[in-house]
Amino acid sequence: MLTKYLLIADDNEGILDILTTYVTKEGYSPIVAHDGEETIKKFIEYKPLLLLLDVMMPKKDGFVVCREIRQSSNVPIIMITAKGEDGDRIMGLDIGADDYIVKPFSPGEVMARIRAVLRRLEFSDEQGGEVIYHPGLKINLSDYEVLIEGQAISLTKKEIEILWVLASNPGKVFSRDNLLNSVWGYEYFGDARTVDTHIKRLRSKINLPETFSWDIKTIWGVGYKFEVKHA
Structure with missing residues (x-):
């Protein structure tokens, strides 16, 4: 053992x-x-x-x-x-x-x-075999690797996990508490500012143009969602 x-x-x-x-x-x-x-x-x-x-x-x-x-x-x-x-x-x-x-x-x-x-x-x-694809995006959770337009993006573990949770459920709105529970666990003692800080830094690092095929949208007063844009 x-x-x-x-x-x-x-x-x-x-x-x-x-x-x-x-x-x-x-x-x-x-x-x-x-x-x-x-x-x-x-x-x-x-x-x-x-x-x-x-x-x-x-x-x-x-x-x-x-x-x-x-x-x-x-x-x-x-x-x-x-x-x-x-x-x-x-x-x-x-x-x-x-x-x-x-x-x-x-x-x-x-x-x-x-x-x-x-x-x-x-x-x-348990989710290690999963790879998520969206237009211009690949997330490999087992390797903690994110590629945007084929280029590796340097993100922290929590930033990758937040992106993975959102991208796994395109269009679904997650409250800050939902994301705290999904990424940090039900016994996490932090507050919603932790989620906001990570989302802000995640957006800054991926730095997507407005015309890109997907985005992390803020739903004011509620939380965030992964939105795939349709031409």
């Missing part, structure tokens, strides 16, 4: 002690790291299912670690940020983090976030 490692990176011994206790109770094997360099070394060595990553760490901060890991891995990353640091949360999501937790937090909340992210990972694996 494969060992289910979770890597917890934080320079606060008290937080490490609490989280390792709860992770162990959930049936996982915790691996701890106290700085950014140690985090990367242990990530490579243990190949964890998920990484809990504090932003403020010695040697390499959480943003640097997240960027380096995202160059070669899509393993879920949940970032831990200081209370009120909205900039940290936005930056973390933008560079590829799957979720964020704000200090101070309850261990129960952390475990709920972990379960939600890992359930989403299982769902993605």
